[in-house]
Amino acid sequence: MTPLPILYSFRRCPYAMRARWAVLEAGLLVQWREVELKAKPAAMLEVSPKGTVPVLVLADGTTVDESVDVMHWALHQADPRDLTRRHCLTQQAEIHELVTTNDGAFKHHLDRFKYTDRYPGACKDQHQQAGLAILHRWSQRIEGHEGWLLEGGCSLADIALFPFVRQWRIADPQGFDSDPGLQGIRGWLQAFLDHPGFERLMQRADPWAQGGHQPHFPADAIAVPTDQPLFHLALAEDWAQAERGGLYSISTRGLSLQQVGFIHLSWRDQVSDTFRRFYADAQEVLLLTVDPRRVLAPLRADAVPSGELFPHLYGALPVEAVTSAIPYPTD
Structure with a gap:
């Protein structure tokens, strides 16, 4: 098995936060090395002397040490919600402009507003x-695009900017919450803070040390073994459409892959409970048997609110990866 990439990170750093969010979105697992900023590990400084997080070290030794590049690397592996707007050059340009403004002008003003004493001569006001x-x-953009920075839903720009907007609010919560001109961006930020992924994003870990505990991120997930079949319950009409097009893109009953970000799968002993909870009143349900060795997108087993782990596929399911599709339940 190929070694997992190594990600040096710091929990509250906004650059590291957006890199980790991209890892979550892409369904990836990485070796997680939490950094103590006052005692940065020598191993990190050897591969990235600039000494800032995040730093990603790939299995072949390649180092990626700019947060936007880490995000693009992760979403190149899998981008089930099309955060990068793969087929829209206009929106790609909008993403670039928003991130450039955030990382340039906005970060400049944020630092001097939040940490004025660190910048002699800076005027806080x-x-x-x-x-x-x-x-x-x-905020005006968000109000005009149904709650997101770009038309069509969440994008790379949203996940790149929200950790910095969060920092601004931390610096001035009363002003941020009372400003009538920030109504749109307040709801947008709160949607991130309330998202189940935010708790996973902000999981804690002790500072990494050579020879010590070697956690991975996300900490509540595991790799999916490829030597045993996986299963998915599908409505017959959805599967028929997939057979015509070659790809199955339904996450679960009534929800698409792009809406959820992954396709729900089960191990064999989880199928009956899944059927009872979500499909018992449905007509013509099929049990798809999936060969995990034939899928193209990342597989990761994630914890649901009950704590149980379920396998998830972070991309479309190729029809040829399905070894059987039979009515469920059978007589």
């Missing part, structure tokens, strides 16, 4: 007003 002007523009 001036940087506050300049930062708020950017936030107001973003």
